[in-house]
Amino acid sequence: MRFSILVALFAAAGALAGQLCSYVPVPMFESLHIFCIAPFHSRRTSLANIVPCNINRFKIVTTLASTGAAVGKIDTTNNDTAAAVTAAKAGLTSAGDGIKTIALALITGGSPPAAARDQVQTGLNNAQSALSGITDPTVSTAVADAQSKLAATIQDGQGVVADC
Template sequence: MARILSVLLALYLALCTVAAPLQQRQVGDLQCNIDRLKIVNSLASTGTAVGEIDTTDPATASAVTAAQAGLTSAGAGIKTIALSLITGQAAPASARDQVKAGLLAAQTALAGINDPTATAAVTAAQNQLNTTIADGAAVVADCN
């Protein structure tokens, strides 16, 4: 997960420095780019928070694996969007849908954890995921 997020951050930084004409790219304004950076950072923080959940219980371990898979899928969607932006292509709607579906899959998986020994870590991961979802909604709202 950290490797994917490092690649996404590098792609984002490259996006900010590519010298193609602005009208040919979906660079976005300052707020849009701040939102994009925030979702990349919050997705990384969510992955860290999910990784801190005690997986001793098999059902919890399974749910954590599902949450991590959702986050990985969301990260792959963000990577697709970033690559589109860098190359001057329109970001595919399917990539936005992939980000949304990945975040919702992670949310569903975390909601299914009923292990009392993991309650605090699960709550922390859910709170961080809610921040990530809000950051994604900001990207949608601010990056037309």
């Protein structure tokens, strides 16, 4: 019940700041459920970049969720694989926390903090390193799937940086 109230408050705050907000369930990141589109008068975003910026913002949230789901499907019976999966999940969680910080800044009409952008990049890079370290041949297909989804997430993040 409290979560529903929180969703409504964030959506209302975003609407007051001239932003379009919607609920996006992200299974792995319980705290990351609100997606807001920045106001059109953003200082860094030109009119030509508004649509690509907002598309990339939406895509990074959704691809991060699918990456987390793919990492969760990797069999962790092997201890080394389990440690790498734990590290990958920690990186994805850190990236999600950075995205949450950016979203909260946008909701309040502020600029996304550079430290939060760095946190997203570092988290994604850490997840990538962890997945690259998995050598168990029995999970190679699941790891390849997670790496593919992570590559898409990184590309979407680069799109946000380029367009926003």
